[in-house]
Amino acid sequence: MSTSLLSVKDLRVSFKGDSGWSPVVHDISFNIEAGKTVAIVGESGSGKSVTSLALMRLLQAGASRIEGEIRFDGKVLNQLPEAGMRALRGNEIAMIFQEPMTSLNPSLTIGFQLAEVLMTHRGMTRAQAEAEAVRLMERVRIPSAASRVKDYPHRLSGGMRQRVMIAMALACKPKLLIADEPTTALDVTIQAQILDLIRELQREEGMSVLFITHDMGVVAEIADETIVMLHGRIVEQGLTEEVFGKPEHPYTRALLSAVPKLGSMSGEPIPKKFEEIDRTTGLPIAKPDEAAAAQPDPAQKAVLEVVNLRKYFDIHTGIFRRVSGRVHAVENVSFDIRPGETLALVGESGCGKSTTGRAIMRLSDPTGGEIRLNGENILKLDDNGFRPHRRSMQLIFQDPFASLNPSMKVGDAIAEPMIAHGIMSGKAARERVSELLHQVGLDPSAAERFPHEFSGGQRQRIAIARALSLRPKLIVADEAVSALDVSIKAQVINLMLDLQKELGLAFLFISHDMAVVERVSHRVAVMYLGEIVEIGNRADIFGNPQHPYTKRLLSAVPVPDPARRLSRPELQVSELKSPVRPAGYVAPHKTMRQISAGHFVQEWGAEWAA
Structure with a gap:
């Protein structure tokens, strides 16, 4: 017994x-x-x-x-x-918390925080704990673990911070x-x-x-x-x-x-709405089976064109802080998005997809390439010249807690972009805030509360409301629905699709949820180590994947069927390569082969043979 x-x-x-x-x-x-x-x-x-x-x-x-x-x-x-x-x-008893940024101390290195657990509970010396910290980080597949132990939490992506939390929880074998x-x-x-x-x-x-x-x-x-x-x-x-x-x-x-x-969109030509659940009763909401969006017109001019985008981060070492290497976060990335179209950008945490989104928004300065918004290269504009373009493009951040001011009421946070751009103020702004909160499934009274008074999913809805406040033409959604439970995820995505249909919005949808990507996207771009290795129409990527990495991504998607647990093929695990390169490194030219109309795949070498 x-x-x-x-x-x-x-x-x-x-x-x-x-x-x-x-x-x-x-x-x-x-x-x-x-x-x-x-x-x-x-x-x-x-x-x-x-x-x-x-x-x-x-x-x-x-x-x-x-x-x-x-x-x-x-x-x-x-x-x-x-x-x-x-x-x-x-x-x-160990616990992995929902939001790693609120669980990790921002003023201490990752290595120190891991070592502290080991010294406190396992009685290790400092040297033993630091060595074990590196081993734990390698076990949860953090690349270049020996150097990343010296990083602070803000220098890691959301996915990498969560991996650190998992390593910390598993450190004492609870x-x-x-x-x-x-x-x-x-x-x-x-x-x-x-x-x-x-x-x-x-x-x-x-x-x-x-x-x-x-x-x-x-x-x-x-x-x-x-x-x-x-x-x-x-x-x-x-x-x-x-x-x-x-x-x-x-x-x-x-x-x-x-x-x-995954696979539910086979034969569906355009994105399709999700079924919704009534949060009060827990019952499904009966909705007419209406088309979620129209197919974008190929003759329309692209609202966004990205051409050979590159973003490198310098690595400084020594007393004189010389550049000893560079992180090639984004390498020669090119794509375009038309009005009313959703391009999904998928890939592993650390592959450069969030960095791509931030570079497009000019939140970090690209190393090279062009970003054309409505035909104009915004990288050539100074801050004053770029300011009018900010209304046309908005970003929904990956971590809602980090993107909201903890000392500002959420109503003021949503109204701030409208006031800053001189669109409206006073009573009109307050009415617009109430309308936006209602649109994302929150009571308008939430405007008087602070971010810490909401759950993670509710904070993400607030961030989405703020992004919609300026009625942009392009929205970069960086893991915008990853923290939401299925009913709110359905409501928010259905809202985004409704807005796309009504206003002709273009979306760059950055996500790791392949089943959601299949449901909402028109086209999909797959990133690996800063490069796009495959891009094409959604049906081509999910129905006829060509690159080994794309196949690996799709094979890793969990299926909501316990009966298939044991029959699932074993995931081919390989060491996640480091994007760090020597200071003078120039990336070799990669050939993209056309498979069918709009479907391109990068040629690959022996490293993918297996």
């Missing part, structure tokens, strides 16, 4: 407000056996992250109340003194790993490898996992048991195969039907 490592019985969590105690988690119970994985899924605000914080006793004392019993390895956690909990946290959206910021290949890593540690160490996610494909891939939460209550729980195969609750059925599935 197996015994549970973690047993939660009648857990209730309440928060103190002006009118007294408000319950947010209601009498939930579940067990996790040693070596098993239990997944909690549900809407943003359903109580799943609050549950995990209650288990770790990380909720603010005095403002929160935890009732019921939390038993871990024979200890009742909610009766332990704080010193006892400190000994468990990070050692026997008995229980609580993973709160651990793969949200990761592309599919890294996600697949992290899931494999967690499974490997389970086999080696007998580690248990509480996995909190909104990605049903990941749940099907990793979970032995699944718990579905809605409004702070468990509405369904059981073996993953049973929950997916024979869902009983209407919300579970709606949740599964709203999940984007």
Whole structure:
């Protein structure tokens, strides 16, 4: 007879407000056996992250109340003194948090923060801890780990910061790993490898996992048991195969039907809207099957043309800070986007897709190439000359918490671009803010609150509302929906498609979610180590991929079907190459071969033979 490592019985969590105690988690119970994985899924605000914080006793004392019993390895956690909990946290129980930028200390290097965990809980010397930190970073596939340990968090991409958090959580080989959206910021290949890593540690160490996610494909891939939460209550729980195969609750059925599935767009000529779920009832919303967007007119002039774009970052060493090398983040990238068209840019974290988006917005100065907006090369304009063009192009950032001013009310943050460009002010601006908040699924009263008062998904909707405020012609959406649960993701993408249809918006859609990319894009460009290795119409990329890297990306996409877990082909894992080059390095010319109309693939060498 197996015994549970973690047993939660009648857990209730309440928060103190002006009118007294408000319950947010209601009498939930579940067990996790040693070596098993239990997944909690549900809407943003359903109580799943609050549950995990209650288990770790990380909720603010005095403002929160935890009732019921939390038993871990024979200890009742909610009766332990704080010193006892400190000994468990990070050692026997580790947690991967949802937003790595708020979990990592911005003033300390990555290596120091990893080493600190090892010295505190495993008694290592400084030298031992630093060596182990490099090994851990290599294990989660951070390239050039020996040099990146000296980097600060802000110098890493969102996906790389999440990998650092995973390395930190796994450092002490915990008995229980609580993973709160651990793969949200990761592309599919890294996600697949992290899931494999967690499974490997389970086999080696007998580690248990509480996995909190909104990605049903990941749940099907990793979970032995699944718990579905809605409004702070468990509405369904059981073996993953049973929950997916024979869902009983209407919300579970709606949740599964709203999940984007790779291959679902076969034969569809244009992007298609997602099914939506009513967040109050948890039931699907009946919508007419209308075309989401028209096919862009090929005769129309491109709103954006990128020609041989390059972006290098200098590496300085020595006392005189000489340039000893360069990171070739973007290498000879070319593409165009027409009005009403969505071009998706996909690839691994660190491949240069976000750097490309920032260079297009002139948030970082490109090393070379041309960026033409409505036919004009904006790289030749000074700040005053470029200012009018900023209204035509807007960026939705990857990390909403880092992009919103924590001391500014969200209504002021949304109104700021309109006021700065002299479009409107006063009452008109406030009315426009209310309209935008309503469009992205938030109550207009949210304008009076601060960013920290919202969940991660809600903050991303605020960032989208701000980007829409100037009615731009081009939107660069950098992982704009990666942090959203399926119902809000559907609402936001449907909104973006409606705006595209109505206003002829062009989108550069940067994403690692291949199922979403297949649903919303007209064309797809695949990036690897700063270069586009394949570009073409969506049907060609997903139906007839040519480059080995494109095939690897598609094979790594988790399928929301537990029955296919064991039949899935093993992912071919290769070391992620470093984009660092010597200071005088000149990239060789790469040939693009045409496969069909609009479908081009880069010629590849022996490094892809296998």
